[in-house]
Amino acid sequence: MRSEINGSAKALPKASVKCSTGSKRQTWAGLCALTLSFVIYFSSLNAHAFTQPDATTEKTNANAKSMQDNETQIVYIDAQRSTPAGTPLYLARPEDEGISGANLGIEDANITGRFLGYSLSLTYLPVFSTSSSTASATIFNNALFNAPSTDAITRSDVVLLDSTDAKYQVLINAILSINPNALIINVASGNDAFRHQQCDAHVLHTFPSHQMKTDALGQWLRTKRVNAVLTLQGTHDSDQAYLAAFLRTAKKFKIDIVESKTWQASFDLRRSAFSEIPLFTRTTKPYKAIFAADTQSQFAYSLPFNTHHIVPIMGSAGLKPLGWHFTHEQWGARQLQNRFKAQYSRTMNEVDYAAYAAIIAVSTAIQQSKQNGTGSSANDSLTGTQLFNALVQEQLSIAAYKGRQLTFRKGTRQLRQPIALAHEEALVIHAPLPGFLHQSDELDTLGETNKTCKDPL
Amino acid sequence: MISRFTKKRFMANSFLIMSFWASSYSASALPQAYVTNEKDNTLSVIDMNTFEVTDTLDIGERPRGFILSADQSRAYICASDSDRIQIIDLNTHTIVGDLPSGEDPETIALHPNGTTIYTANEDDALLTVIDIPTSQVIAQIDVGVEPEGLAVSHDGRMMVVTSETTNMVHWINTNTHENIANSLVDARPRDAHFTADDKYLWVSSEIGGTVTIFDTQTKQKAHTLSFAVKGVYRDKIQPVGILLMRDSPYAFVALGPANRVAVVNTNTFEIEKYIVVGRRVWQLAFNQDQSLLLTTNGVSGDVSVIDTETFDVEKTIKVGRYPWGIAVKWK
Structure with missing residues (x-):
């Protein structure tokens, strides 16, 4: 042949x-x-x-x-x-x-x-x-x-x-x-x-960038009118950076951070998540969603269906903002x-x-x-x-x-791209979400854009 | 004022009633449109007199490309996930055989000789040439990544295949099966069509958002069409299906998620109108006298029927999930 x-x-x-x-x-x-x-x-x-x-x-x-x-x-x-x-x-x-x-x-x-x-x-x-x-x-x-x-x-x-x-x-x-x-x-x-x-x-x-991902979550939160979020973070360096990006997003989209907690990763959760996670996620004020910054998969995997208030989880578990997901077709x-x-x-x-x-x-x-x-x-x-x-x-x-x-952003040299919001079974949507507009490029509603490389974060 | 369309439909209806006397089998009520539903693994049959779906046939998995044989007695269906081209008898509406397509055939094109069929194997970066009577693969030609659009010139001497990820038009000599030239186009080329005189080739670029018109002699770009729809972000304007009219100076370009079909004047290259159709408009087909243009709208799962004189949508027909390929049988 x-x-x-x-x-x-x-x-x-x-x-x-x-x-x-x-x-x-x-x-x-x-x-x-x-x-x-x-x-x-x-x-x-x-x-x-x-x-x-x-x-x-x-x-x-x-x-x-x-x-x-x-x-x-x-x-x-x-x-x-x-x-x-x-x-x-x-x-x-x-x-x-x-x-x-x-x-x-x-x-x-x-x-x-x-x-x-x-x-x-x-x-x-x-x-x-x-x-x-x-x-x-x-x-x-x-x-x-x-x-x-x-x-x-x-x-x-x-x-x-x-x-x-x-x-x-x-x-x-x-x-x-x-x-x-x-x-x-x-x-x-x-x-x-x-x-x-x-x-x-x-x-x-x-x-x-983390900021592109958290802005994608921010657009979802705004669209769904979820405005009270509990944030959880691990102890890894990049967890801190991921959380910081989410906090900037929350400020931009006027999302209330009910409380911020850190998981100390002092014991393995897998057999005790059902009793430990409700305690960890108990707050004085109620929340409507949880953002978890756990880039090394130390605890976020145990959050869904275990939290004190049963709410959607996002970030490192549940609804994940990703550059690519296998459900994207x-x-x-x-x-x-x-x-x-x-x-x-x-x-x-x-x-x-x-x-x-x-x-x-x-x-x-x-x-x-x-x-x-x-x-x-x-x-x-x-x-x-x-x-x-x-x-x-x-x-x-x-x-x-x-x-x-x-294309690449001239200032930050970041590739502009849609962010997939996905869970294990399906793609929810690609951000930018409908209705989030930008004067030059809709993709610039994700991440920081109007900066030169030398500008601080 | 009674529109041309209504008149035609009135006459067609009377014809239907008469033909109903003659035969109760719906397959004989011509013309008929056939639509492959990519996510339903089915083929919808539309009666072009009543504009209703008269039958839905189970076919291979992920059916996409669909073409009729020269005498329109049969059709060839690319069942991509079944890795075969199915042959369907259009008089009995039964699958009568397969062609050896290679893996993941997406689109097909028929040589004017009626016996040679070309298919693009999307996953293997190959163009497969098949002889229909013997059901043999004559040649496989290496092309770019994700070959998609196919077109054979009307004189049968040349054909092209576009490759979506390599962003090229590969020109193939149909006698020698040799790749004679390669031309770069804008990102993600999809559909290709030769003009009736074979002097020009039209190629749509989905992500580039353009249609490139090549001079087939020099293989150089002669013209590039860009599209702009008020209120639609330019990223959403993604040209896919192209059709050129035989007798009047118009071409139609399906613009994907812009949910519009562009009407291009082929003398001036002006875009005269954007016709609003269903969501994610993909492929196009004419009826016999080209008075009607049919579009497959993937996301809304329907077919729009456009009057090619007034450029108005006259009818929307619900079909299956993700309609893709389309053709009209009149013989």
């Missing part, structure tokens, strides 16, 4: 995933093995999809090499593999979170690239640590500064950063010290403060969901999507330059600076299954 494959299409360089060897840490070796299995898996998949059935991995490498001039190299730094103690196993992050979205993005981008003569390649760099505190900065620096990692970052024009809030700053500094011109795309942190740092570097955020999303599930045997989540969108943004910028014949000569890939300028200064729009053209 495949003997008549289109003759003019060029053989496609594969999404190559290179492992950094030479690391002293054992986890690396294990992950490299995992990544290698990805390579083999992808090679077989790609051989099936794009080349003659007898294509071998060597052939793939040869192709990749011959097109290297036109290849945009991307590094994926994964610094948040560990799930904290106390998080139920069934809520743990998938091992391949984020990187799988990036890999799917590379595949999609390279199909387009095949027709236009460009390709993207991805190098996976796991940077794990036993400690989650900033004190371990030196460990990260050492890990990043080992020779193969440094080489990969130096060679690359784009770095995708999948990091916890605690390690984010250290990693950005480390990347910039190796490659000051790299385009860094944050695919995992929603911390609004990070949207006001590194103003001179080329840092973009495809993961939605509209605007061709179903096709992306299907492709993802077929390849990775799980549903796509918002970190996967942010990584996918980051790759598609880079690919769109390259596509645009090929179409216009601008930016670079036919045989060069775009630099990090050129990519940044195309995406931010020229406001290039990206189509990524959200039914709208997505």
Whole structure:
């Protein structure tokens, strides 16, 4: 059946995933093995999809090499593999979170690239640590500064950063010290403060900010006329940032915060939630909804049906504001969901999507330059600076299954995007909700917008 | 004043009464419109004389693309989730077979020779070419991610396929099955149509919000249409289905969640009117003399019937959940 494959299409360089060897840490070796299995898996998949059935991995490498001039190299730094103690196993992050979205993005981008003569390649760099505190900065620096990692970052024009809030700053500094011109795309942190740092570097955020998410909840609360909310937070750093965003939203939408409580996570809730949670959620004044900031899944999962006043839960449990949810099917999303599930045997989540969108943004910028014949000569890939300028200064729009053209905000370098309000069974609605208007772009009703990067939060 | 539409319907009704004497089987009351309901796995049959749904047939899962055979005795249905193209006999309203479509067929197009059918395999980035008499796959052609819109030129020498995520129009030589050129278009291209003289190709871009008109000789953009509806945010204007009239200089473009069909003057490229129809208008079909335009409205689950002279909606017909493909049989 495949003997008549289109003759003019060029053989496609594969999404190559290179492992950094030479690391002293054992986890690396294990992950490299995992990544290698990805390579083999992808090679077989790609051989099936794009080349003659007898294509071998060597052939793939040869192709990749011959097109290297036109290849945009991307590094994926994964610094948040560990799930904290106390998080139920069934809520743990998938091992391949984020990187799988990036890999799917590379595949999609390279199909387009095949027709236009460009390709993207991805190098996976796991940077794990036993400690989650900033004190371990030196460990990260050492890990990043080992020779193969440094080489990969130096060679690359784009770095995708999948990091916890605690390690984010250290990693950005480390990347910039190796490659000051790299385009860094944050695919995992929603911390609004990070949207006001590194103003001179080329840092973009495809993961939605906490403020975008809490504003989406704010629109829902206004629409449903719910105006008295109890807020609960965990003890993790990012819980604090998430709650702070919600409090700004509450102020904006005139929502009354009945009380704010902190869960100390001193014991495991699962067998005692029915007796503990009512005590924890008892207040002097009644509330009509609960917002939980529990980014590490330490207690929010126990809230529904257990609270003192039985009300809707939102935030980290119940109604969740997300960059992507597996129940989203509209605007061709179903096709992306299907492709993802077929390849990775799980549903796509918002970190996967942010990584996918980051790759598609880079690919769109390259596509645009090929179409216009601008930016670079036919045989060069775009630099990090050129990519940044195309995406931010020229406001290039990206189509990524959200039914709208997505662009980056010039001030905060945040990707404008609708936020899915979803629960486990269904998508409730995509924010912006009907009736929330903005003078220039409805998407700017979500998150902070009229600020330059240097403005404080 | 008795409108053209009412007159036609009056005559049609008398015809129906007469034909009712002749045969009690509703399938013989022509013309009939067929609508695939994506989320019901059914095919609605609309009597075009009474504008009522006369039958609802169970078909494959997630039916989308729907076309008639050259003699209109059969139709081909893309049952995407069943991974097949079903063949339905339109005289008996029974499924009589399948074509080997490859996975997840979304749309189909028929070559003017009547024996070659093209289908886009959305999940596999492939265009599959099938010979109908032998039920064999002749070729599979690699195209961009999520191929969708298909069009074959009237002279049968060239065809195009649009790819939604790659944002391209792939031009295919129908003799050699070779991809001869690729043109970038605005985001998420959906539908494609050749003009009657094959000189131009119209392509809609759903997220880009535009319709691009290509010169088929040079494969270069000749014109780009943009749309603006007062009171509708520009993001909601998402062009999908396109139809060009045979004899008069008008084209119709379904604008998705803008809930409107744009009327484009093909001489001036002016948009003369936006016709309000049902919610999320998707695909379009004409009746035989092109006096009526039918639209599938996905969210509201109905079909709007538009008079192509007055550009007024004359009728709204409730069908199944998420109507998608549509065609009118008159032979």
